[in-house]
Amino acid sequence: MFYGYYFWGMHAMWWFIWFIFLFWIFVLPYDIPGERRNKKSESPLDILKRRFASGQITKAEYEESKKVLESDSVKNNSM
Known part of the structure; x- marks a missing residue:
């Protein structure tokens, strides 16, 4: 039965939110001024x-x- 769920049970907006979240964690460089100071x-x-x-x-x-x-x-x- 079809309940309006797409993309493996998640709406497209949720996939977009997850993508942005994972991009923010793993891809953004750490040398942005005012951001993570690991060095x-x-x-x-x-x-x-x-x-x-x-x-x-x-x-x-x-x-x-x-x-x-x-x-x-x-x-x-x-x-």
Whole structure:
């Protein structure tokens, strides 16, 4: 007997809702601003350490930049 059900017992609208739900969970990228923050944000000091380790900056530049970053950090924490 026909009761008006299509698509294996679900109306087309329900299939659409399920499709959108599954798309939202599995396909959307996680790098959308303001969305899922799985990656740890790098601090400026972490970036500086990485640049020094890769040889992009010299030890003198590293030490000078580190002092500037640490002094800025102290100023921001005292406010």
